[in-house]
Amino acid sequence: MSGRQIIKPGRGYALLALALLVSGLLSMHLDYFVAWLLVVAGLAVVAWLLWSRQRNNQRVIAGLRQGRQQLREAQRLAQIGSWELEIPTGRLTWSEELYRIFGIDPQAGPGDYQRFLQMVPAEDRERVDEAYRASFREREPHEVEHRLITGSGQIKQIRSRWETHFDALGNPLRTIGTAQDITDLRRMESQMQLLGTAFHHSGEAILITDHDNRIVTVNPAFTTLTGYTLEDVAGKNPKLLSAGRTLPEEYERMWASIRQKGYWQGEVWDRRKDGGVYPKWLSISVMRDDAGEIRYHIAHFTDVSAERAAEARLHHMAHHDMLTGLANRFSLKERLEHALAVARRESSRVALLFIDLDRFKVINDTLGHHIGDELLIQVSQRLRSAVRDSDLVARLGGDEFVVMASGVEQMSSVATVAEKLVKVVGEPYAIGPHTLYTTPSIGIAVYPMDGENGEALMKNADAAMYHAKAAGRNNFQFFDARMNEAAIERLNIEHALHQALERDEFVLYYQPVIDLGSGRVSCVEALIRWRHPERGLVAPGLFIGVAEETGLIQPIGDWVVWTACRQLAAFRAAGIADVKMAINISAVQMRNSSLPVVAHGVIDAYSLARGDLIFEITESVAMEQPDETIRVLDVLRSMGVTLALDDFGTGYSSLSYLRMFALDKLKLDRSFVEGIGEDIDGQVICDATIGLAHALGLTLVAEGVETEAQLDYLRARGCDLVQGYLFSKPLPALEAEAFIRQRNGSPG
């Protein structure tokens, strides 16, 4: 009803009273009039009372309507619907909100209790029904939480509450109840629970601060990582965690980003409660209130020490040689480029010293890689300790090292460094039970004279190193433009050598060795020559080294053994019976276990007598691989091969090994014979070597005898055999045969 309808009846009563009053005035006497007036007044009072009561009723109804409206609104907001069941009549009423919660069209009506039960999923139904029955039994308000399948098929979480009213006799009159949709609440609760679990069990440390950046809470991972509990840090500023290593500007950038973007992440250094410092990867985000003000800062972080250590290890591995810990090729290239850039700016010099170890391969192959590795480690330590801290020492691989010295003022200082390196590397190495020797061959290239860039400098230092090798090893050489020609030359030799065997370009010359006692030719030494199609006769010094490095020495060495023995057989056939054949054996042949087999084959093939063959091995080869030498010499000796130690005095002989080698002869190196009459030291060595050979029961052969004075001296000292230009140069086979006939007398 509207307001207008409420006022209308009231007005009607007033008009009626007024009409009665006016008609009474016009139609009645005074006595009657008074009585009548009283009646009318009474009627007017009654009318007024009726009107005012009705007005009150209308107000109450309006209030009720407003109350219902408010109730509806409240139910909608709280998502609580209500219902009422009149038990005697079974009449069920639902509030608007209940229809909405249950997803049922109000036109369809509320149905009954059974219909409601059907909407409860089977798993919850029994529980709900039992609660309802219990409320009757116990006459207590009841509450139950259950799921409900709405009219649209949606599953909701409902909290139902109800109470039943009874009359004086205990009969149930009605049940009133509410059903609250707590689906969102439960979902939120379960999300909160999930977040709580994540917070507690997160492997990442989490720290939450308020808008003033005071710590509100931390999770267990925070305590594990930092050592601080919540009690330790609550209310404090997180800067208490800082290690003081992160620059203030970095923190300023961090806060600017948090203020502007609400987010920051980066790496900072912190300190644990126990004082340990560590890098951490930190992410900070903010939570704002409805007004947009920052309420919380949420920081989560992890210790990245392990990652940084792994990165450092990878970086180290990428830039260093695994075996020696020195810089590697990659690192050298980087540092060299940098040093050259500085040198260009400052007009200074950079020196590259390219170092190759002499005969390292022999040690490595014969004593095993672990010994070779240990030798490389010791060499690298010596190199490192011999140069300035600012100089770079790198290992390129194998037995190749480079020292880079920047800011070089005097070329002489580079020579001093090189000299020092030759000295320290050349000193003996104690590795396990072995005393080993190696020497360096060093090539030097200096920026800017020897190359404008790293590549050219490396190439030229390498060429200079080859030059040092060719110059007899164990020395250093400055680069000279002609060295590149030498390197090219070496390459050409290498290519041509591959074909020389097939093309039968090798030839043997024979140098007679004279017995000082009889004056006769005792043996001839087979010395290889290369009859090069363009260069003519090439001396072995020019190609034996290349053949050794390329492995070609093996087939060439075999060819020498077979050719020399064929020649010896030819001498025998020509009636030369008592001259033996000396053959040079290289380090590679000594290492190869086929040498005794080859010797055996050739002796058999040419029906040579035992003792016709002399194998010469150099002192350095024997001493570099003493165990192997002992083994091979024993086998050869057992076959009757005579064994000579060549170039004696040029290497480092160990007397104990000397005793163990199955030797027959010592060949005193030419360099000592040269000194006879001129150099007292050389002479002393000659005397000592002759004495040593005889003391060990060995025959002494003096090499390179060129003068009568040398011959006289050697003869006087009791030298057994001599070889040298004084008697004969190495000769082609026919001339050698003639020489022997002339010296030893012709049988025919």
Ligand SMILES: Nc1nc2c(ncn2[C@@H]2O[C@H](COP(=O)(O)O[C@H]3[C@@H](O)[C@H](n4cnc5c(=O)[nH]c(N)nc54)O[C@@H]3COP(=O)(O)O)[C@@H](O)[C@H]2O)c(=O)[nH]1
């Ligand atoms: N593995 C092999 N190595 C070989 C072979 N043939 C030679 N060689 C090695 O080359 C080195 C140089 O030999 P070569 O140029 O033939 O020189 C020899 C003689 O010519 C030289 N000699 C002899 N007497 C004198 C002399 O009075 N003066 C002087 N200036 N030189 C002289 O000495 C070389 C022989 O020395 P050695 O071998 O130590 O007895 C040579 O040393 C071999 O190492 C080969 O077939 N296989």
